[in-house]
Amino acid sequence: MDWYKDMAEENFQPKIVAFVCRWCTYTGADLAGMSRLQYPPNTKVIMLPCSGRIDINFVLRAFMQGADGVLVSGCHPGDCHYNEGNYRARRRWTLLRDLLDTLGFDLRRLKLAWISAAEGNKWAQTVTDFTKEITELGPYTELHELCDCVESPLAPEAAIAAKMAFTEAKPAEDALLKTVQQAFSEEKVAKVLGWRSRPTLKRTSPDWFESAEELKDLAAPPAGVNVVRLCDEPVLANEPKLGVIARPRELASLNVLTQEHALNPEQVTVFELDADGKYLRTGTLRELSGEVAQKFPEGQVVGHSAETMQKLAEFMQKPRAERFAFWKEVSQHCLHCYACRQACPICHCKKCYVDKNQPQWFPTAADGMGNFSWLIVRAFHLAGRCIGCGACQTACPADIPLNMLNATLAKSALDNFSYQAGVNPEVPPLQADFSQKDQETFII
Ligand code: SF4
Ligand code: SF4
Known part of the structure; x- marks a missing residue:
C-alpha cells in the first residue's frame, strides 16, 4: 500500500465509481470485506441487478460528474443469474469502447471485469490496481473541463451557409x-x-x-x-x-x-x-x-461511403488527445436541435429517451456536458442499426461530422461480430443478440 500513501501525500485522491452486479461482484466485494482484505477506499460501489442492466449512460454520467475512473463488473460468462445478461453487456461494451476510442476518451479510465462471488481476492486486487493506475494518471481534467464548459458558439459561417443552399427539384423519371x-x-x-x-x-x-x-x-x-x-x-x-x-x-x-x-x-x-x-x-x-x-460496392460497409471509412481510418492514426480535442471543438457547436434524430429513418422510438424528464438521465443543455453526451448517446443508440445514409449529417446545421461516429460503430459491428445493419431482415438486431464466442480481450 506504500504507493498509495505516496500519492495521497500529493493530495490527489482519485474518485472511482464501480457498477457491479448484485449476484457475483457485489457478493465478491462483500466477501473481501468479511475476509478483512485491505484495499484503497476511493471506490464507490453501486449495485445493479445484473451487468446487463449497466446502461452506458450510468458510465457517462459518472465520468461527467467528476469520476476519474469507472469500474464495471459482473458474473463470469456462463454464470449469469439471468443466463445471458453478461453476454449482452459484453457486446455493448465492445461497441461502446470503440466509439469512445474514436472520440478520444481515455480508455485506461474504464475497466471491465468479471468477478465472481467467491473472488473476494480478485475484487480487492482489481480495486487496488485500478486505484493505483488512476492515481498515476491523475485527475481526468480534459473531460471535466469539457463538462464545465457552458458556451455553445455557432458553427463557422461558411458551414452554415452551405447548409442553407437551395436546390432545385428535378422531376421524377x-x-x-x-x-x-x-x-x-x-x-x-x-x-x-x-x-x-x-x-x-x-x-x-x-x-x-x-x-x-x-x-x-x-x-x-x-x-x-x-x-x-x-x-x-x-x-x-x-x-x-x-x-x-x-x-x-x-x-x-x-x-x-x-x-x-x-x-x-x-x-x-x-x-x-x-x-x-x-x-x-x-x-x-x-x-x-x-x-x-x-x-453497395464490394468490400464497403453497407451505406457508409468509402470516403467516410477512409477519413475514419486516417483520423484514428492521430494521437488520442488530438482526437479528443477535435470532438471537443466540433461538439461545442451542437444546438441540441435534434435535427439529426428527426432525419434518421431508424430513430422511431415513440418517446425519445433524451426527452424523458422523470427521471432525467440525459443532460439537455447545449453545453459541454450536454453536447458530448448527445454525440455519444445518439451514435450508440444506433449501433448495429445505422445504415449509413448520412441523412443525420446532412440535416445537422452545425455541420458536425456525425458520419464518422456512425462509421465507427458500423466498423466495430463488422470487425467484432461480422454484422452489417440492414442487410438481412431475418436475423435479430445486433444488440438484441449475443454469441458465447464474442471476443472479450479487454475484460479482466
Ligand atoms: S446515417 Fe445512420 S444515424 Fe444518420 S440518419 Fe442515416 S441511419 Fe440514421
Ligand atoms: S443536428 Fe447537429 S446541432 Fe442539431 S442536435 Fe444533432 S448534432 Fe446537434
Missing part, C-alpha cells in the same frame, strides 16, 4: 411515375412514400402521396435525405397497403425496421431505384429485401 400511377389505379397501394417537389421553397422533401393525381409533384430523390424517416408507427399500424420509393439506402432502412418488428414486409410495396435514382423494378419488401448487400 417517367418510368417510375407510370409504375406508381398504375399501382394506385389497380389499388395495390393506398399511400406512397416519395419525394415531393416544393418549387416555392426550392426544396425537395419526403412526403406521402395519397392518390395518382398528387403524383404531379413527384420528384427525383435528392442526395442526403432518407424518406423512410416518415415511416412512423401510426402509418405503419393503420395502413396495410403502403408503397415506398426506395434506393438501396431506403431498402436497407426498411430492413432494419423489419428486424425491429416495426413493419410487416408483406405490407410494403417497394418501387426500387438504383443508387443514382434510376427506376429498376417493383415488388414487395419481402421479395426485394434480401439483396441489399449487393447494391
